[in-house]
Structures are given as C-alpha cells and as structure tokens.
Amino acid sequence: MKGYGVTVSPMSGIPYPEFVRLARETEDSGYGGVFIPEANNDALLCSMAVANATKRINIGTWIVNIYLREPTLCAAAAEMVQDAAEGRFILGLGVSHRPALELRGINMGNARDRLRRDTKVIRDAFSGAIDMFGMKFRAPKHPIPIYFAALAMETAKLGGELADGLMLYMCPPERMRKSIDAARNVAQQNNRKPSDLTMTCGVPVFLHDDLNKAYAAARSGLAFYGALPFYNRIMANSGFAGPAAQIMEAAKKRDNAGMVAAVTNELADSVALVGPASRCIERLVAYREQGCDVPILVPNPIGEDFSTGVRRLLKAFSKLN
Numbered sequence: 250m251k252g253y254g255v256t257v258s259p260m261s262g263i264p265y266p267e268f269v270r271l272a273r274e275t276e277d278s279g280y281g282g283v284f285i286p287e288a289n290n291d292a293l294l295c296s297m298a299v300a301n302a303t304k305r306i307n308i309g310t311w312i313v314n315i316y317l318r319e320p321t322l323c324a325a326a327a328e329m330v331q332d333a334a335e336g337r338f339i340l341g342l343g344v345s346h347r348p349a350l351e352l353r354g355i356n357m358g359n360a361r362d363r364l365r366r367d368t369k370v371i372r373d374a375f376s377g378a379i380d381m382f383g384m385k386f387r388a389p390k391h392p393i394p395i396y397f398a399a400l401a402m403e404t405a406k407l408g409g410e411l412a413d414g415l416m417l418y419m420c421p422p423e424r425m426r427k428s429i430d431a432a433r434n435v436a437q438q439n440n441r442k443p444s445d446l447t448m449t450c451g452v453p454v455f456l457h458d459d460l461n462k463a464y465a466a467a468r469s470g471l472a473f474y475g476a477l478p479f480y481n482r483i484m485a486n487s488g489f490a491g492p493a494a495q496i497m498e499a500a501k502k503r504d505n506a507g508m509v510a511a512v513t514n515e516l517a518d519s520v521a522l523v524g525p526a527s528r529c530i531e532r533l534v535a536y537r538e539q540g541c542d543v544p545i546l547v548p549n550p551i552g553e554d555f556s557t558g559v560r561r562l563l564k565a566f567s568k569l570n
Contacts (some may be wrong), residue, residue, distance in 0.1 A: 416450075
C-alpha cells in the first residue's frame with residue numbers, strides 16, 4: 250500500500266451511515282487508505298461496513314485492542330472482513346494504554362508478550378493450524394497483513410520480527426525514522442526482507458488559515474495524549490522533557506488548563522500538522538523523507554462539526570494523491 254491514508258473516526262459521535270459516507274468520500278477523493286480508530290466502537294465491525302461500501306481503498310483497523318478480544322475470535326472476524334474487502338483489509342493490532350485498560354478492570358501485564366502470543370494464535374487460525382472440537386477456522390481467501398501499533402521502540406523491533414508493517418503515531422519524523430530502522434534491522438536479523446514491512450505514521454492535522462487558532466486547537470487536542478504514559482515518554486524522548494513533565498503533573502491534579510498551557514507551539518509542530526493547508530503540506534514532506542511509506546492524516550476539526558472538518562481535509566490534501 251502506498252499513497253496517503255485518512256482516519257475516519259466513529260468515536261466522533263457521527264451516525265454510522267455518515268461514517269460510511271465519509272469513508273466512501275475518502276475513496277472517491279483518491280486516498281490510498283481509510284483507517285478506523287477504536288475506543289467506544291468496534292473497529293472490525295466498522296471495517297466490515299466500509300468494506301461493503303467501497304471498491305478500491307485499503308481499510309485498516311487503527312487499532313484493534315487485543316485485550317478486548319480472544320485471538321481466535323479476532324482472527325475469525327478479520328477473515329470475514331477480508332472476504333468482504335476482497336484483499337483490501339489490514340489488521341492493525343495494539344495493546345491500548347494501561348490507564349484505559351485499568352478503567353475496564355483489565356491488568357495489562359507484559360504487553361509485548363501478550364502481543365506476541367496473540368499474533369501467533371491469529372496467524373495459526375488463519376493457516377488452519379488450530380483445531381477446535383474438530384472444526385478448523387476458515388482460511389482467508391486473501392492474505393491478511395498484520396500491522397503493529399508501535400509507540401515503544403521495543404514494540405517496533407517486535408514488529409520487525411513478526412508483523413507486516415508498523416502503525417506509528419504522533420512522533421516527530423526523526424523519532425519515526427529510529428523506529429523504522431529498528432524494525433527493519435530486526436527483520437533482516439530474522440531473515441526477512443526489510444522492504445516487505447510497510448511503515449505508516451499517523452499525523453494529527455489542525456487545519457486552519459489562522460495559525461494562532463490552529464495552534465490553540467493543537468494545544469488543546471494534544472494535551473490529552475501527554476497525559477498517557479506511552480505518549481508522554483515519546484514527547485520526553487523527543488526533546489520535550491520539560492513540557493511532558495508539566496503535562497503529566499497537571500494531569501495528576503486534573504488541571505486541564507494547565508495541561509493545555511504546557512503544550513508549546515514547538516511541541517505541536519514536532520508531532521502534528523498545524524495551520525494553513527500550504528504549511529501543513531510543506532511540513533508533511535519530512536515524514537516521506539524519513540521513510541514513511543503511508544502518512545496517515547488524522548483530522549481534528551476546528552470550530553466545525555466532524556464531518557465538515559474531514560471533508561475540508563480531504564479537499565485540502567487531495568493534490569497529494
């Protein structure tokens with residue numbers, strides 16, 4: 250898969266028919282992939298809906314939370330989606346975040362061990378190696394690529410060993426390059442072709458002709474991520490240790506205003522595309538230069554409803570396709 254992807258999020262609260270319309274419009278606008286986040290929705294069910302409504306575009310879960318699914322059931326659902334998509338589906342797997350899992354009463358344990366185990370079970374189910382009371386799982390008519398969400402460098406390395414691609418998110422281009430290199434080095438060590446791994450990176454987009462308004466929206470939108478340990482470490486390890494510490498300290502106090510104030514314009518520019526379309530497109534070049542095969546644009550509407558924001562983004566970046 251090449252080109253550019255766009256996330257279309259049912260988490261925005263839009264009705265599901267509108268979600269499917271936006272996915273179809275993403276295809277009609279020439280983008281290479283539509284990627285579906287998961288939180289208060291089921292990304293596999295959403296992928297099935299998109300598969301039935303589109304013909305060309307790649308469809309990826311961004312990502313499926315492995316802690317919420319028994320792996321053979323995940324495999325069976327993925328096979329069904331791929332059958333409908335006729336080979337266009339990508340199974341993105343990830344471990345979510347410890348605070349989010351704890352709210353559900355789930356003990357994360359060793360996340361990479363769990364990801365390794367679930368990946369093996371899913372692949373065994375795809376290959377027919379699992380027998381359940383004399384019944385084997387259906388073999389997919391088309392291969393189902395598995396991509397790993399890899400915020401941590403060690404997970405990127407695990408992806409180089411086991412996955413078909415990485416789904417990176419909200420990291421500066423230089424940090425992204427390190428993750429890509431780590432995955433490809435491990436792939437080579439395991440007698441795999443490094444070029445067979447597809448590298449994607451999600452980039453939040455705060456699109457507005459008024460740069461000050463765009464920065465204000467970015468500070469507000471990115472503060473949430475700084476309160477999550479995985480993303481906070483990325484910020485700290487990418488040269489923003491001070492703002493990262495301030496965001497986390499404010500989060501512990503439930504001080505939302507303090508969290509937002511701690512996000513500097515420099516931090517926002519390092520992990521997001523902020524401002525007018527021309528500025529965003531210019532800054533997107535760095536991700537390609539640092540080895541990203543598929544940049545994934547993540548709409549963050551400013552002063553408008555979600556659907557309007559997505560459509561404005563589709564138009565603004567369509568010249569890239």
